[in-house]
Amino acid sequence: MAIPGNFLSAVTESIDPNTSGWVAKTNCTISLGAGGRNGDGALKLTSLASGEMQARTVASYPVIANMDYEYQAFADASGATMPERIGIRWLTSANTEISISWSVTTSSASATWHRIGVAAVPPSNATQAQVVVSVMTPAAAGVIGYFENVYFGFPIRTTGNMLAFSTETMERGLGDWLNEQNCSITAQTPMVSWAVDNYLAGGQVLAMTVTANGDAWARTTDWPAATAGTEYMAYAYINPPSSGSTCWIELRFQNAAGTQLSATRSNLAAPGTGWYRQIVSAVAPANTASCDVAIGITSGTASQVVRTDGVVITPAPKLHTGSVVPYADFSFEQGVAGWTSVSGVAVVSRSTPWGTFYYGGAYAGTITSTTATTSVIRSAKFALATGAAGSTFRLEALSNASAGGWTWTRGIRWYSATNTDLGLTASSSGAVPTPNWWQNIDSFTAPANATQAAIEFTLTATSTNSVLRLDQISIWPSLAEIEADGDDDSASATLTMRELSIGYYITVWRQLPDASRTLVRGSSGLIQSQLITGAELVIEDYEAPLGTSFFYYVETRDSTGALIEQRTSNSVTLDAGNPQYAWLKDPANPQKNMQVMVAKAPDWQRAATQSEIHVRGRRNPVILSDVRGGLVGDLAVFTQADTERTALHWLLDDGTVLLWQATPGYGVSDMYVMVGQVTETRGGGAATDPIRTWTLPLTQVDMPTALGVAGxxxxxxxxxxxxxxxxxxxxxxxxxxxxxxxxxxxxx
Incomplete structure (x- = not known):
C-alpha cells in the first residue's frame, strides 16, 4: 500500500517490481530481494568488500531550505549480521552533495523487519535531496542487507497532536526533551517490528538511563498552550526495562509564569519488555496556560533503561457527542478514577496487566466479588448541561463476564446543584450476557432540578469469585441515531449518524423517489464497506440533487459481510433556486463550489467512433461502429463581478472532474463533466464593466469513485x-x- 504523501514513486517505495528507483552508492551491488511486507520485493544490498555499504535513490526530490522546515525519511530494514541506518542526502542545484543527515544506527543487527528513520532541516544551500540507506561496516564481501517500505517527504505526525513533530517522534534528536530527574537521555534506534502501515512509530526513540537507584524521569521542553477547564489526553509508547518495573506517563499543567499547577500520572502495568501505549488524561485546572508530558520510572535501579516514542497531547475524545463522563472514568486507562464500591463486598480495580482485558485502550474496569452476594458500584458525579432537567439521556456500558456469573441493573442517580440526592432511575434486572464483550444501552429521563448525574450498577454475583469487566461507559443526551439536514445556501446536505458500532463496516447510499441509489462520498472516496472508527460519523454531501426529495440509506456489516444494521434517514429537498443559475461543483474540494448565471445551455453532440468500408460493386458501405459516446457541448455562463471571475478561475484551475447541476425540469440532469479550453470574453462595453461571458466546453464523464473530499x-x-x-x-x-x-x- 502506497505511503500517503510519499515523494518517492511506488516502485522506489516498495521495490516492486524492480529496483529501478535505486542505485548503488558505496561498496555494494543491488538486486531485487524477496520477502518484503509492502509488496514482496525488497532492496538487497550485497557488500563488495569490508566497510560500510550504501545505496541511494536514483531521483532527487526538491526541498525548501533557509527556514526551520523538516523533512522525514524512514524505511523498514532487515539484516542478520550488521546494523543499519538511513540518511537524507542534501544536494545543491548543481547536484553536488552538501552533507548527509544520518539516523542513529540500529542498536544491533536483526533479521526481523524493523523501522529506521530520520528527520532533518535542509542546509541553507540545499535545493534537492535523496534517500540513502546503509549497512554498517561489513567485515568482508558478501554481507547482505535488505530495505523496503521507504518514505521521504514532509513529516507524518499524529493529527491534532499539540506537541511538535520532533517532540513526538525523536527523529530529529532530543532537542525537545530534558533529563529532569536522576537520569541521562540519548536517542537510540532499537529493532522493533512495527506494523508495515504504522507510519507514526519506529525509528529513533528516547532512551532514559537511570543514574542512581530511585525515581527518574525526563520531560518535554515543548510546552504547548492549554486552556483551563478543557480535558486533555496524553499518550506514548513505553518500553520498560522489565515486567516488574513501574513506568509511567504524566500530564502536567503550568500557569503563565511556568509554575506547575498539577500533574496526573498513569502507571503502566507491563506484561513484559515490549512496547506498550500508555494513556493519561486530566482536566486543566484554573489559570492553566500550558502543558507538557513526563516519562519516568518509580524506584528504578541504576543503569536501567526506559524507552519512549510516539508522544502525543491532544484534547480528550468523547465516546458520544455531549457525553459528560471524563476519559479517565469511562476508559479505566489510569486506574478506577471516581468509581467506588458503595455497598457489598465487590471491589473495583483496573485490569492487569496491560492488554489482558479491554474494549478500547488497553485496560478495563474490573469488578470482583468473593461471595455470591449483591454490591452497588457507583461513579463520581458528572455535571450536566444547563436545562438537563426533563431531558432524556442514554447510558452505555460495555460488559464482559470473565468469571462466574452476574445479574445487574444499570441506572443513573441524579443530584441537584447543592448535591441533594434526587433518586435513582434504573433498568430492570437481568443477567449479564456472556461470553465476550456486550454493549448495553438504556435511556433515562432526568428529574426536575437535576444538574449532576452518577452512574450506578447494582450487581449480584451468582457464584463465588465472580469477575465482571466494564469499559467505554458514557452518559449523553439522547439524539437521533440518523438525521439529515439540508443547506440551500451551499446546495448540500449533512448526514449525521450516532451510536455506530466501532469495528464494523459501513456503506452509505443516497436514494431518490424512483428507488435509484448512489453511493455517498467521504474523505477517502465513496463510502462503501468503510471501517467504522468512531461512534459518530458526519458526512457533508455536496453532490445531493436539487429540487428533488431524497434520503439516505445506510447498512452496517461485520467482517464476514453479514448484515448487522440498517438505517434510513428523514427525507430532504434542496431548493433548486433561480432557474437562470446552475451550480458548478468540485467533488473533491467543495470549498470551490459556486453558482453561475447560464448565458446559453449546450447544444449537445454525441460522437461515435466509426469505420466506413466501401465494398467494390456495392452501393452502400459497410460501417463498423463503437458505442456512442456521452454528451459534448459548450456551456456559456456569465460572471457579474470580479469576485465571481476569480472564484471561477479557482474552480477551473485544477482541471479536475466537476459536477454540473441545473434546475430540474429544464431538460438537464446532474452531470459529471471535464472542462476543456476555456474562453473568457468581455461584453464590448466600458472597460470597467466587470461582466464576462465564459464558454466552457463540457465533456460528460463518469462519476469519480476514488476521489475523497479534501478539507x-x-x-x-x-x-x-x-x-x-x-x-x-x-x-x-x-x-x-x-x-x-x-x-x-x-x-x-
Missing part, C-alpha cells in the same frame, strides 16, 4: 502551529491559504 476536517490551526515557529514561516511554505488548508506545501 480541514482532520487538520487544525494547532497542527500548523506545531509545525512552524512563526506565521511568517507558514507564508513562506505555502503559496495560498487553500494550500495551508490542504497541507500542500511549495515544492511538495
Amino acid at each position: 480541514s476536517a482532520g487538520r487544525t490551526w494547532q497542527d500548523i502551529l506545531s509545525e512552524f515557529a512563526t506565521w511568517a514561516d507558514v507564508l513562506a511554505a505555502f503559496a495560498t491559504w487553500e494550500d495551508v488548508r490542504l497541507n500542500k506545501r511549495i515544492g511538495g
Whole structure:
C-alpha cells in the first residue's frame, strides 16, 4: 500500500517490481530481494568488500531550505549480521552533495523487519535531496542487507497532536526533551517490528538511563498552550526495562509564569519488555496556560533503561457527542478514577496487566466479588448541561463476564446543584450476557432540578469469585441515531449518524423517489464497506440533487459481510433556486463550489467512433461502429463581478472532474463533466464593466469513485502551529491559504 504523501514513486517505495528507483552508492551491488511486507520485493544490498555499504535513490526530490522546515525519511530494514541506518542526502542545484543527515544506527543487527528513520532541516544551500540507506561496516564481501517500505517527504505526525513533530517522534534528536530527574537521555534506534502501515512509530526513540537507584524521569521542553477547564489526553509508547518495573506517563499543567499547577500520572502495568501505549488524561485546572508530558520510572535501579516514542497531547475524545463522563472514568486507562464500591463486598480495580482485558485502550474496569452476594458500584458525579432537567439521556456500558456469573441493573442517580440526592432511575434486572464483550444501552429521563448525574450498577454475583469487566461507559443526551439536514445556501446536505458500532463496516447510499441509489462520498472516496472508527460519523454531501426529495440509506456489516444494521434517514429537498443559475461543483474540494448565471445551455453532440468500408460493386458501405459516446457541448455562463471571475478561475484551475447541476425540469440532469479550453470574453462595453461571458466546453464523464473530499476536517490551526515557529514561516511554505488548508506545501 502506497505511503500517503510519499515523494518517492511506488516502485522506489516498495521495490516492486524492480529496483529501478535505486542505485548503488558505496561498496555494494543491488538486486531485487524477496520477502518484503509492502509488496514482496525488497532492496538487497550485497557488500563488495569490508566497510560500510550504501545505496541511494536514483531521483532527487526538491526541498525548501533557509527556514526551520523538516523533512522525514524512514524505511523498514532487515539484516542478520550488521546494523543499519538511513540518511537524507542534501544536494545543491548543481547536484553536488552538501552533507548527509544520518539516523542513529540500529542498536544491533536483526533479521526481523524493523523501522529506521530520520528527520532533518535542509542546509541553507540545499535545493534537492535523496534517500540513502546503509549497512554498517561489513567485515568482508558478501554481507547482505535488505530495505523496503521507504518514505521521504514532509513529516507524518499524529493529527491534532499539540506537541511538535520532533517532540513526538525523536527523529530529529532530543532537542525537545530534558533529563529532569536522576537520569541521562540519548536517542537510540532499537529493532522493533512495527506494523508495515504504522507510519507514526519506529525509528529513533528516547532512551532514559537511570543514574542512581530511585525515581527518574525526563520531560518535554515543548510546552504547548492549554486552556483551563478543557480535558486533555496524553499518550506514548513505553518500553520498560522489565515486567516488574513501574513506568509511567504524566500530564502536567503550568500557569503563565511556568509554575506547575498539577500533574496526573498513569502507571503502566507491563506484561513484559515490549512496547506498550500508555494513556493519561486530566482536566486543566484554573489559570492553566500550558502543558507538557513526563516519562519516568518509580524506584528504578541504576543503569536501567526506559524507552519512549510516539508522544502525543491532544484534547480528550468523547465516546458520544455531549457525553459528560471524563476519559479517565469511562476508559479505566489510569486506574478506577471516581468509581467506588458503595455497598457489598465487590471491589473495583483496573485490569492487569496491560492488554489482558479491554474494549478500547488497553485496560478495563474490573469488578470482583468473593461471595455470591449483591454490591452497588457507583461513579463520581458528572455535571450536566444547563436545562438537563426533563431531558432524556442514554447510558452505555460495555460488559464482559470473565468469571462466574452476574445479574445487574444499570441506572443513573441524579443530584441537584447543592448535591441533594434526587433518586435513582434504573433498568430492570437481568443477567449479564456472556461470553465476550456486550454493549448495553438504556435511556433515562432526568428529574426536575437535576444538574449532576452518577452512574450506578447494582450487581449480584451468582457464584463465588465472580469477575465482571466494564469499559467505554458514557452518559449523553439522547439524539437521533440518523438525521439529515439540508443547506440551500451551499446546495448540500449533512448526514449525521450516532451510536455506530466501532469495528464494523459501513456503506452509505443516497436514494431518490424512483428507488435509484448512489453511493455517498467521504474523505477517502465513496463510502462503501468503510471501517467504522468512531461512534459518530458526519458526512457533508455536496453532490445531493436539487429540487428533488431524497434520503439516505445506510447498512452496517461485520467482517464476514453479514448484515448487522440498517438505517434510513428523514427525507430532504434542496431548493433548486433561480432557474437562470446552475451550480458548478468540485467533488473533491467543495470549498470551490459556486453558482453561475447560464448565458446559453449546450447544444449537445454525441460522437461515435466509426469505420466506413466501401465494398467494390456495392452501393452502400459497410460501417463498423463503437458505442456512442456521452454528451459534448459548450456551456456559456456569465460572471457579474470580479469576485465571481476569480472564484471561477479557482474552480477551473485544477482541471479536475466537476459536477454540473441545473434546475430540474429544464431538460438537464446532474452531470459529471471535464472542462476543456476555456474562453473568457468581455461584453464590448466600458472597460470597467466587470461582466464576462465564459464558454466552457463540457465533456460528460463518469462519476469519480476514488476521489475523497479534501478539507480541514482532520487538520487544525494547532497542527500548523506545531509545525512552524512563526506565521511568517507558514507564508513562506505555502503559496495560498487553500494550500495551508490542504497541507500542500511549495515544492511538495
